[in-house]
Amino acid sequence: MIPETPAFRSQDDVLRFLDDHQGLDVDALLPLPYPYHDWRDAPIGSLTADQQARYERGPDGVSALRIPKPASEDERTEAVARFLDGLRKLLTRENNWTFLQPLMLSLENCVQCHSCSDACPIFTSTGEAEVYRPSFRPEVLRRIIDRHLKPAGGLFPRLRGQDVALDWDTLARLAELAYRCTLCRRCAQVCPMGVDNALLTREIRKLFSQELGIHMPELHESGTLKQLATGSSTGLNPAGLQDIIEFAEEDIREKTGLSIRIPFDVEGAEYLVMHNAGEFLSWPENLQAFVIILSVAGVSWTMSTELLGYDSVNYGLFYDDVQYARIALKHHQVARKLGVKKMLVGECGHAHKALMPIADRLIPRDLYVPAESALVLLEDLVVNERLMLDPSRNDFPVTLHDPCNVTRSMGIVQPQREVLKRIAPRFREMEPHGVHNFCCGGGSGFAVNSSLNFPDWRTRVSGRIKFRQILEAFGDAPGPDVRKYVCAPCSNCKGQIRDLLRYYDAWDRSGLLYGGLVELVVNAMVDVQEGFLEWELH
Amino acid sequence: MAVLLLVWVWLAAAVFVVACVARAWRYARAPVHLRWDLYPVAHEPAARRAYGGSYLEEREWWTRPRERSLAGEVSTMLSEALLLHGVWVNNRRLFWGSLPFHWGLYLLVATSAGLLVVALGGWVDWLLPVLAVSGGIGGAFVTAGALWLLRARSTDRGLRRYTTMADRLNLLTFAALGATSAAVALTADGMPSAAAAVTALLRFTAPVVGPLLAAQMLLAGLILFYLPFTRMVHFFAKYFLYHDVRWDDRPMVAGSAMERGVKESLAYGVGWSAEHIGRGSWVDVATAPPPTIPGKKP
Ligand code: SF4
Ligand code: SF4
Numbered sequence: 001m002i003p004e005t006p007a008f009r010s011q012d013d014v015l016r017f018l019d020d021h022q023g024l025d026v027d028a029l030l031p032l033p034y035p036y037h038d039w040r041d042a043p044i045g046s047l048t049a050d051q052q053a054r055y056e057r058g059p060d061g062v063s064a065l066r067i068p069k070p071a072s073e074d075e076r077t078e079a080v081a082r083f084l085d086g087l088r089k090l091l092t093r094e095n096n097w098t099f100l101q102p103l104m105l106s107l108e109n110c111v112q113c114h115s116c117s118d119a120c121p122i123f124t125s126t127g128e129a130e131v132y133r134p135s136f137r138p139e140v141l142r143r144i145i146d147r148h149l150k151p152a153g154g155l156f157p158r159l160r161g162q163d164v165a166l167d168w169d170t171l172a173r174l175a176e177l178a179y180r181c182t183l184c185r186r187c188a189q190v191c192p193m194g195v196d197n198a199l200l201t202r203e204i205r206k207l208f209s210q211e212l213g214i215h216m217p218e219l220h221e222s223g224t225l226k227q228l229a230t231g232s233s234t235g236l237n238p239a240g241l242q243d244i245i246e247f248a249e250e251d252i253r254e255k256t257g258l259s260i261r262i263p264f265d266v267e268g269a270e271y272l273v274m275h276n277a278g279e280f281l282s283w284p285e286n287l288q289a290f291v292i293i294l295s296v297a298g299v300s301w302t303m304s305t306e307l308l309g310y311d312s313v314n315y316g317l318f319y320d321d322v323q324y325a326r327i328a329l330k331h332h333q334v335a336r337k338l339g340v341k342k343m344l345v346g347e348c349g350h351a352h353k354a355l356m357p358i359a360d361r362l363i364p365r366d367l368y369v370p371a372e373s374a375l376v377l378l379e380d381l382v383v384n385e386r387l388m389l390d391p392s393r394n395d396f397p398v399t400l401h402d403p404c405n406v407t408r409s410m411g412i413v414q415p416q417r418e419v420l421k422r423i424a425p426r427f428r429e430m431e432p433h434g435v436h437n438f439c440c441g442g443g444s445g446f447a448v449n450s451s452l453n454f455p456d457w458r459t460r461v462s463g464r465i466k467f468r469q470i471l472e473a474f475g476d477a478p479g480p481d482v483r484k485y486v487c488a489p490c491s492n493c494k495g496q497i498r499d500l501l502r503y504y505d506a507w508d509r510s511g512l513l514y515g516g517l518v519e520l521v522v523n524a525m526v527d528v529q530e531g532f533l534e535w536e537l538h
Numbered sequence: 539m540a541v542l543l544l545v546w547v548w549l550a551a552a553v554f555v556v557a558c559v560a561r562a563w564r565y566a567r568a569p570v571h572l573r574w575d576l577y578p579v580a581h582e583p584a585a586r587r588a589y590g591g592s593y594l595e596e597r598e599w600w601t602r603p604r605e606r607s608l609a610g611e612v613s614t615m616l617s618e619a620l621l622l623h624g625v626w627v628n629n630r631r632l633f634w635g636s637l638p639f640h641w642g643l644y645l646l647v648a649t650s651a652g653l654l655v656v657a658l659g660g661w662v663d664w665l666l667p668v669l670a671v672s673g674g675i676g677g678a679f680v681t682a683g684a685l686w687l688l689r690a691r692s693t694d695r696g697l698r699r700y701t702t703m704a705d706r707l708n709l710l711t712f713a714a715l716g717a718t719s720a721a722v723a724l725t726a727d728g729m730p731s732a733a734a735a736v737t738a739l740l741r742f743t744a745p746v747v748g749p750l751l752a753a754q755m756l757l758a759g760l761i762l763f764y765l766p767f768t769r770m771v772h773f774f775a776k777y778f779l780y781h782d783v784r785w786d787d788r789p790m791v792a793g794s795a796m797e798r799g800v801k802e803s804l805a806y807g808v809g810w811s812a813e814h815i816g817r818g819s820w821v822d823v824a825t826a827p828p829p830t831i832p833g834k835k836p
Pocket of ligand 1: 109115116117134135190191192193194195196
């Protein structure tokens with residue numbers, strides 16, 4: 001898809017490809033099955049002349065980071081020096097004890113066998129655009145380290161393939177390229193050496209963030225900084241939360257006939273329920289469904305009104321260890337203060353990983369509160385019949401999207417399936433699924449980035465394979481006459497799937513709707529009036 | 539020449555051992571890192587391993603005893619090392635070069651170990667002919683595999699771009715090593731003179747060898763010299779990659795050595811320079827809000 005030219009052989013040529021070529025060829029994207037056999041993609045928009053003058057672009061012409069162009073040659077030179085400083089820090093235990101061992105191992109042992117290439121949804125969706133090859137970004141980093149940091153690095157550069165020029169242009173493109181990978185880790189799963197290109201990509205993101213202050217604004221300024229300042233990356237403060245809760249209680253009453261008060265700041269409760277606050281604003285029915293299930297099942301639970309206690313988001317996971325640590329610590333402090341026995345992580349994939357395995361080795365035990373997945377509790381409630389369910393209420397085709405963080409990075413695979421088997425008689429798997437799933441294309445923060453031409457890329461390129469998988473899962477009823485449900489128990493995945501369905505006009509063309517798992521459970525609960533699912537794309 | 543060979547082989551062996559130990563030591567001594575497990579994890583009990591599940595699928599997982607299947611880890615490692623299972627599944631094209639290459643190397647290593655046994659006085663009568671076969675097949679496999687890989691790396695558009703001149707020279711060196719090893723094994727007095735050379739080396743006396751064996755020993759020494767400094771140390775690095783990262787799902791326990799290690803790391807000073815980081819130890823920066831950045835509003 002990216003034109004091959006005789007001179008286009010080295011990493012350096014590839015990184016500089018924008019000089020000769022403009023953007024991605026959407027006609028080379030992975031084809032889609034019926035009813036999308038005749039689908040024509042709109043091109044990925046180019047940045048306007050003004051935007052091009054202001055922002056750097058990746059080698060594919062896309063901008064995810066809106067990196068301002070340096071004002072002077074001095075600034076460019078200084079950035080390169082700072083990058084090298086950061087690279088040195090990345091390789092020290094003091095500055096990077098958090099991931100030093102995995103970083104060294106993955107940096108030093110890739111044999112460039114390319115077994116990982118075909119596992120990458122982005123590389124394969126684009127007809128194998130070189131800049132998206134999983135081992136490309138790490139190899140650029142490796143060659144810079146070999147040349148500029150290793151003793152005798154400058155010796156025999158041609159012999160050692162050190163063909164990456166280290167200048168501002170390379171850095172800007174490398175920073176952008178670190179945001180063309182969803183950190184889904186499919187490539188790592190198939191690497192025979194155990195090398196993890198997602199980890200290396202995240203390390204590149206960290207270096208840019210922690211040393212040069214270059215990050216995706218949605219993750220940093222409107223993400224972790226906002227969350228630490230206001231309590232939530234949505235900007236929701238405790239007063240706003242109060243309104244949301246009142247609305248939720250009223251809505252539950254109207255929709256279900258149940259009168260439930262949402263418990264807040266209950267000291268000593270069994271569970272502190274941690275939701276991604278994005279749910280409250282974009283998918284209030286998810287919050288409501290949780291409230292209904294936990295109350296009807298008689299679970300002891302509470303939510304928190306403390307800053308950060310009502311938002312499980314931790315975007316630091318995607319780009320910055322320091323920001324990650326700040327937020328993870330706050331989450332544990334809130335839970336500790338309330339004296340709950342444990343945290344319950346709602347339907348948010350990255351919050352699962354942030355609060356469970358990653359926090360596990362960061363928070364000293366005297367501050368730590370263990371966390372359990374809501375999917376696991378749901379399985380228990382459904383399998384042990386703590387909820388009265390009528391699966392015939394869900395008599396429509398359902399498929400399940402596996403959030404990468406929950407499955408591939410945590411091994412929580414079966415509970416959600418045990419639930420679906422009991423509440424959705426027409427459930428079918430996507431292929432591949434479970435720990436081998438494809439990312440929704442919105443992972444690692446992509447789903448919250450809607451600036452410049454990045455959303456075009458996200459719907460056409462990074463989400464392409466997922467959309468094809470969804471269509472294939474419903475291949476027996478592809479038309480709009482049969483309404484179908486894509487169950488995605490993760491807020492960020494839902495955001496991405498929503499954008500995919502909108503871009504591909506999938507409700508009208510194919511009758512596709514999406515939502516979480518708890519909504520399906522409540523839709524099948526006999527204690528609740530029929531029709532909890534509203535079948536509206538929003 | 540004979541004295542040079544003696545020095546060459548011993549020096550190469552010493553550099554190889556010291557450099558490999560140093561590299562393994564560097565990996566092993568790295569601080570406890572945050573978890574980065576990846577599923578399937580091989581030591582989960584078989585039923586869970588089959589679909590990639592983990593103990594996090596249990597309610598209150600932290601209160602339950604954990605089952606670990608050593609057999610799962612060992613069988614996964616063996617099928618990776620001996621059958622190159624991952625390459626078979628994900629990279630069939632390279633597999634046909636990689637498998638003979640690796641098997642050939644295993645056979646050459648086994649042959650060398652056999653020669654050591656002979657040199658130390660064991661089972662000469664029947665062992666030398668066996669070693670001639672293993673050395674011959676091993677050498678042929680290494681050469682065939684290395685040439686296959688060289689071809690793939692030169693013709694495949696994707697691989698070519700990532701293959702450096704040093705990679706090509708390395709494969710050619712292995713091909714030459716395989717060819718000379720096979721030739722030594724197949725000549726009539728090849729294995730007896732190889733055994734005599736090993737005996738001489740063990741006694742620190744100059745080995746008396748013909749040109750073929752001399753070339754073989756020079757090439758083997760050359761490879762031992764540079765191998766530990768390349769990515770080909772995956773023969774032991776892979777253990778760390780799998781065992782210490784991918785499959786490392788150990789939860790931290792109060793009062794454990796792991797927790798002490800993490801607390802030590804949290805006391806390190808943070809030297810990152812971006813404006814939002816702040817100053818002090820990891821504990822200091824994690825417990826302080828990000829410094830206010832003039833002109834930038836969250
Ligand atoms: S990351 Fe692994 S699979 Fe990919 S090229 Fe490197 S060694 Fe091969
Ligand atoms: S982590 Fe996923 S998106 Fe990133 S390179 Fe690997 S397979 Fe591709």
